[in-house]
Amino acid sequence: MEEFPLQLSSGATLVRSGTHLDVRPPTGKPNTKPKHPAWKVPLKRVLWASVAGESLEVALVVDKKGLVKIDGKVKEGGGADAGKWAEELMTAAYAEPGAKPQRRFLVIVNPHGGPGKAAAIYKKKVEPILSAARCTYKAIFTEYYQHAVKIGEELAVDDYDCIISISGDGIVHELYNGMAKHETPRKAFRVPIAPIPAGSGNGLSLNLLGLKEGNNVVAATLNAIKGRPMAVDVCSIVQDGKRTFSYMSQCLGLMADLDLGTEHLRILGSNRFVYGYLRGVVTRKSYPYQISIKAMESDKQKMSDALRADLERPLETRFIDPNESLPDELPPLRYADDDASDWIKLDESFNFLYGGKCAYVSRDLMQFPAGMPNDGAVELTLQRSVSRGDMLSAFDGAENGIGFWRKSNLYYKAYAYRCKPLQKKGFLSIDGEKYPFGEFHVECHQGLGTMMSCYGHYATEDNAALKPPPAKLPN
Incomplete structure (x- = not known):
């Protein structure tokens, strides 16, 4: 050479x-x-x-x-x-297509989120790297709940090449719901987002960078500078006629309880989720739901094959031109009033319902191992009640998504789904944010959002969905 x-x-x-x-x-x-x-x-x-x-x-x-x-x-x-x-x-x-020096960044810092270290992370680590790379940047420190909604709504889309979010996953949720209110929402959604891990779970960063670097601030900043725009699916959430947007997850039952029910323990970081799960093992609650699913696929082996084929695509096909021409309007809801016979209908009790787009929901849990950034489907898992021993054994291999193959875990790729909880009280978590507990409709919009990525796919490691099902696996 x-x-x-x-x-x-x-x-x-x-x-x-x-x-x-x-x-x-x-x-x-x-x-x-x-x-x-x-x-x-x-x-x-x-x-x-x-x-x-x-x-x-x-x-x-x-x-x-x-x-x-x-x-x-x-x-x-x-x-x-x-x-x-x-x-x-x-x-x-800067030889890779789509990479360019001296990018223009809008940096959003949430000084109050998670462990409360975002401001120090920005000053000590992120800003020096951006400055050394001769990037231009404007920093906004969020001052109140849903401040980032306003930032997304008023975003000057032509002024920035990327938005850096120094926070947990909640700021991106706010940004996307603000972009939905933008005068040209599709153009706003096309501005790439690069998360810098500063929250409790940092699920988005884990998906883009992998377990080894998902909590590495320097690696995440480098992704903002050197990554390329990757289209990601975003989901509509409809509740009582109100439409909001979700990019990561929707959950009810145990998985919502261990998230929203441990808000007072955020100082523990991701360990609070482990505590919440163990508490759920003791109570072993089951929750009744009426669920309808517009399924794309329900065969786990076919999902595994599709994921493997997607990962074999050439790198050049995985990224987008952020300047491509797009319609101004948001994509319409196609299934909100649909109740055709081809919907799968379930009326039973589950430990939890978990829908989402990203593979990892925390560094200890790959909930959606068959998930892809932009295949047009929301992953939906429904966990049937099992013994306390089987619940505890779910820890083994959870970070690799081994639960994907469990018989008690119903797993769907869905164009849309809707759920009606039948109990009176509970938690509904959307992207980790508390939503009104009640009936809701979810619909996936292919490639609506944009993230910076160096890989063009979720950076999962030792993914169980890419392997044959284990010979011995608890229910």
């Missing part, structure tokens, strides 16, 4: 190859500690390179180190023309 070296007056050498930038410390100085050790950095982690006069400046992200700036005078006769070398490094660092 051809190499392109550039030597600094300090003796350090920067070498660009086709995939990496090598930082090589000076040689021949055994008693001198180098300013920078030897690093081999992927080009996707190079943020900026420029030359001013005789000085070179390079900004990059190094594993376990974070933001690193390398600067110094270029050694005379030290290799290639410095200006040309820096330009070619920038071209290589």
Whole structure:
């Protein structure tokens, strides 16, 4: 592989190859500690390179180190023309289609959400990286409940390449419901969102970055800078004639209780969900529902095959042009008044109902392993009552989605579904937000929203839906 070296007056050498930038410390100085050790950095982690006069400046992200700036005078006769070398490094660092340097960001910081660390995360980690990458950005600190709804409604869509959300998953829910009120809602929904994990669960970040990097603020910021726009499905929620929007999940029963019923324990982070589940094991409640499903698929093996085929698609087909021409209006509701005979109807009790679009709902639970970003279907799981022992065994492999194959877990891909809870009181959670408890209708809109992604699919790891069902599996 051809190499392109550039030597600094300090003796350090920067070498660009086709995939990496090598930082090589000076040689021949055994008693001198180098300013920078030897690093081999992927080009996707190079943020900026420029030359001013005789000085070179390079900004990059190094594993376990974070933001690193390398600067110094270029050694005379030290290799290639410095200006040309820096330009070619920038071209290589932003070579992927849809990636461009100096993106324009609207940064939304929720200083009160989750553990309350979002403001510090922005100041200490996110802002320095955006500045080093020479991005332009405007930061808004949310001041009240549903402030982000107003931000989404008034969004100047032509002013930004991406919205960064430093919060948990609730701010994105507010943003999308604000975008729905925008004067050109489809155009607003086309502005990509990049989440920075600062909440209790950070489910969206886990889906975009995976378990290893889903809670990594530096990796999430790099995704905002280097990711590409990926279309995602968004669901309409209709309750008593009022239409709102959900991008992540809808749940009733145990899974809503362990979320909304543990709000006072947010300081525990994702551990509060484990506590809530264990409390549910003790009570072992079952909840009666009337459910109707406009199913796309109910065969788990076919879902597994479809997911595998989707992951084999070429990378170039997974991203969108954020500037494509779109109608101004929101997509219409197609199934709100539909009650045809092809709907599956269930009238029974379940431990919980869980609908959603993302694979992970927390780092400990891959609830929808067959989920895809933009297949036009909302995943729907209905968990029948099982023994306390089987409920406890559900922890084993939950982060890999092993519950997908359980016989007691009814799993559908649906164009739409509706549910009528038959008990008098309970929790209804939409994207982790508390909604009025009562009957609701859900309908999926293919590719309505947009997220930044480096992969073009959910970054699931060791996904059970891609494997044969286990020979022995509890109910």
